[in-house]
Amino acid sequence: MMGFNPIVKPSNFEEDLNKDDFKDDISEYALQTSIGKIMDVWNELNSIGDKSNIPDNLIMLSTDTIVENEGQIFEKPSSSEENYKAMIQFRDSSKPVNVISGVCILIKDVTDSKGYRLITFKETTEVLMDRQVTDSFLQKYSESGEGLQVAGGMKVQGFGGLMIEGFKGDFYNVVGLPYMRTFKEICKALDVDP
Template sequence: MTNLILASSSPRRKELLDNLHLTFEIKSSDVDESYNPNLSPEEIVMELASRKAKAVFAESSDSFVIGSDTVVVDEVAVLGKPKDSDEAFNMLKSLSGKMHSVYTGVSIISPHAEKKFFVKTDVLFWELSDEEIHKYIHTGEPFDKAGAYGIQGIGSTLVKEIHGDYFAVVGLPLSRTIRELQIAGFRL
């Protein structure tokens, strides 16, 4: 049986794959996540996903490795994970009452090839009061998530509408990922 490895320490990505009853390992990679600010959001997420997958594949070259990365893009900037409460507040304030885009990139590396792709999902937030934002930040949920919110948790109460792949917003577009794994030769 060929090994499947998730190159991520994200509990959300792990949970998504667990829900499919797949057997896989987790091997987190400690790669540099800085990027050229001139890259498009889709280029950023595919580059970072590829870096993560390649770092793990270098130690497990007989396996199928999945790397993934997610960013949130508002009207003016690419939003990663907030560094502190002030940055989380500013991110959430910028998303309040507006549509933003979530880009998730995936890299699947097998012994034969690498396949990279991205999925874009548009998310509309309710108009949020400063009090609502502070209350949400106080939960601690925003700090390890791109754009300072988690759609699968308490952050779901901030979301008015979603257009696209819900699982991509969580951190791994499951349906596309499974199909690409099968095309690459992985047997479920």
Template sequence: MMKLILASASPRRKELLAKTGLSFDIIPARGEETITKKIPAEVVMELSQQKAGEIASQQAEDCIIIGADTIVAKGDTIMGKPKDEADAYRMLESISDDCHQVYTGVTIIRTGEHPASITFAEKTDVYLYPISEQDIHAYIASGDPMDKAGAYGIQGDFAVHVKGIQGDYYNVVGLPIGRVYQELKKLM
């Protein structure tokens, strides 16, 4: 079995990759992220390539590396992780009672004798109910939004504000694990 590495410190990605039943190591990418693209799907693919490529370049043995990046976008406006509580409030207010998109870019690199790679982006539309000012403040006070793109986690307490989704739920959590697993099977 070829060594599998997740180039991410995200506990959500670790949990999702564990659903495959495959054993893997975690070596988070630490390099500076450089964004040269503007279109959300292209941005997440570019960042996932940087993360997977950084870890792949450090490996001496044959292995498979998975790099991923998730962003929330409303139109072409990209929302990363909030800088502070005011930024989190602004993001949550802007997506309340509306539809926005969650994009996750994934790059899978196989090193060694038979090198290969694939990069793709998955998009999920997320529809929210109206969120009151009081509910936004309470959610921010919980601390949950501060380490998440778009200032929310669909899998936690924020779920009460989700009207529906169109696309892969796990993509919104941070890794479209069904597609990742199918692509991994091709490279193993």
């Protein structure tokens, strides 16, 4: 959508940071995971014999998304039962359901001693749940398996969208990447007008 033709390179970073270390700032968990993923790929590129194969105009992008409610991090549910419990909590909670992304942009920079510049930011979008959605609907949704594919167990661009009244913040953040902010940060890093 931004006009880039990316090459996707999966990271081997173990996404297993201790959540207890981030109780004071849950959003930092997503950011540190994103940094871990991008640095894993950067280090792999640099371990290849001929570093001249890394293009001078290299831009790398990594993100990690979590869902938070009542101070608890919800990643991809491991079962339909876990998914159902999360959906019940989200619907009944008096606190917002927050989708938090940690975004990391790495730009190759031979003038820097590390060989790159790192730009990081966090984006939060509040999901407004439909308080009228029934237990039966939540059970059937959880059993469908759709929610097992995404952080928080709710795929808003699928049937999960039927449980949501609206959003406060960037909708694209909820589906995986804060679109406008990412574009602006890339433009700023490259010193070009958006």
